[in-house]
Amino acid sequence: MKNIGDISFNGKRVLIRVDFNVPLDENFKITDDSRIVAAIPTIKKIIDEGGKAIIISHLGRPKSGYEERFSLKHIVSYLSSILKTNVAFNDDCIGKNTANVVSKMNNGEVLLLENLRFYKEEKLGDKLFAKKLSELADVYVNDAFGTAHRAHASTAIIAQFFPNNKYFGLLLEKEITSLEVVLKNPKKPFTAIIGGAKITGKIDVILSLLDKVDNLIIGGGMAYTFAKAAGGNIGNSLVEEEKISLAKELIDLAKVKGVNLCLPRDSVNANKFDNSAKTNTSEITNISDGWIGLDIGEKSIRDFSEIISASKTIIWNGPMGVFEMSNFEKGTKKIANAICKATQMGAYSLVGGGDSVAAIKKFGLANKVSYISTGGGAMLEYLEGKLLPGVDAILS
Numbered sequence: 001m002k003n004i005g006d007i008s009f010n011g012k013r014v015l016i017r018v019d020f021n022v023p024l025d026e027n028f029k030i031t032d033d034s035r036i037v038a039a040i041p042t043i044k045k046i047i048d049e050g051g052k053a054i055i056i057s058h059l060g061r062p063k064s065g066y067e068e069r070f071s072l073k074h075i076v077s078y079l080s081s082i083l084k085t086n087v088a089f090n091d092d093c094i095g096k097n098t099a100n101v102v103s104k105m106n107n108g109e110v111l112l113l114e115n116l117r118f119y120k121e122e123k124l125g126d127k128l129f130a131k132k133l134s135e136l137a138d139v140y141v142n143d144a145f146g147t148a149h150r151a152h153a154s155t156a157i158i159a160q161f162f163p164n165n166k167y168f169g170l171l172l173e174k175e176i177t178s179l180e181v182v183l184k185n186p187k188k189p190f191t192a193i194i195g196g197a198k199i200t201g202k203i204d205v206i207l208s209l210l211d212k213v214d215n216l217i218i219g220g221g222m223a224y225t226f227a228k229a230a231g232g233n234i235g236n237s238l239v240e241e242e243k244i245s246l247a248k249e250l251i252d253l254a255k256v257k258g259v260n261l262c263l264p265r266d267s268v269n270a271n272k273f274d275n276s277a278k279t280n281t282s283e284i285t286n287i288s289d290g291w292i293g294l295d296i297g298e299k300s301i302r303d304f305s306e307i308i309s310a311s312k313t314i315i316w317n318g319p320m321g322v323f324e325m326s327n328f329e330k331g332t333k334k335i336a337n338a339i340c341k342a343t344q345m346g347a348y349s350l351v352g353g354g355d356s357v358a359a360i361k362k363f364g365l366a367n368k369v370s371y372i373s374t375g376g377g378a379m380l381e382y383l384e385g386k387l388l389p390g391v392d393a394i395l396s
């Protein structure tokens, strides 16, 4: 792997693509700093060695051009406080003025450039825009795993302008290594837990996991489409009608491939989508009309926990219920606990995807799993066996 371990950065201008796409509240306060924290080792290594760190990132989804709420200026003071050094900010990411500011940087200094996505060329993967960015630096380091599955100008296209000076940052390297543990040498039994709202978006990963895992646990909103496929009554629970036949096919495919596909047996239901709703528990295939399944029930928790505790490799993407509401968080919390216990007993556990990560943090268990990925979509695509453009661009 082309990592930065052996590179000397002294005096070099280093363009570091990070993923500082962090959630901000209405006062522009960072509500989850994980992505910033994860990028620190790479930035520190570069400045400690006397490199000039020119940091580029996107933030949010600006429509066209500058939008105050998506300015990376909101990140500067926080970044400065955790790096324990001054961070300068430039209100553009390309152009003469930017080049001028970069030319005045001293060794070991940090400069954060404005949001790349204020230029539509970034997402379009525009070559000229990538070239302009590349002209700011001698070396390119990609540490943005969260966007490694996108062929954007700053994540993939830019690498061609650094044929002999392009590297993975420490975070990206760690992400790939963790995924490789799971893909190449998983200790058996290997269990995947897939939850979240919908099957759509996770079909490809489910299909590819069926070739790899011993157990595939399905929870969350998507489980109700499977329950309906099995002929059940699911009341007003989330359902993707057009995916019912696919759910049937997946059940059959799992049988053919000898994978233990575990669906929830029971469901905690609510009479409205609200934390204060009346609740009951029923078989997942026998939910009364008008009721909505919002969490897995005790029997499912027991079934799933048993499988998890016997597993030696575990991946988890997507919550088991609407964990954001305290009355429907129990299934997700218990499954998170089971994963942590299995990890304590020697299993390797990898958790990824915005919501499962948010859940595991909410329950204070983040340091009890083997690895938390900073990329949801990127992690799923890597597990599907796809080559990520951001990774490929460094390797090729």
Ligand code: AMP
Pocket: 195, 196, 197, 198, 219, 220, 221, 222, 238, 293, 294, 295, 317, 318, 319, 320, 321, 322, 323, 324, 353, 355
């Ligand atoms: P995803 O982005 O597909 O991983 O979905 C995550 C979201 O799924 C979370 O916000 C959960 O609240 C939601 N979710 C989980 N279980 C259910 C359910 N039974 N009904 C509706 N939404 C759910």
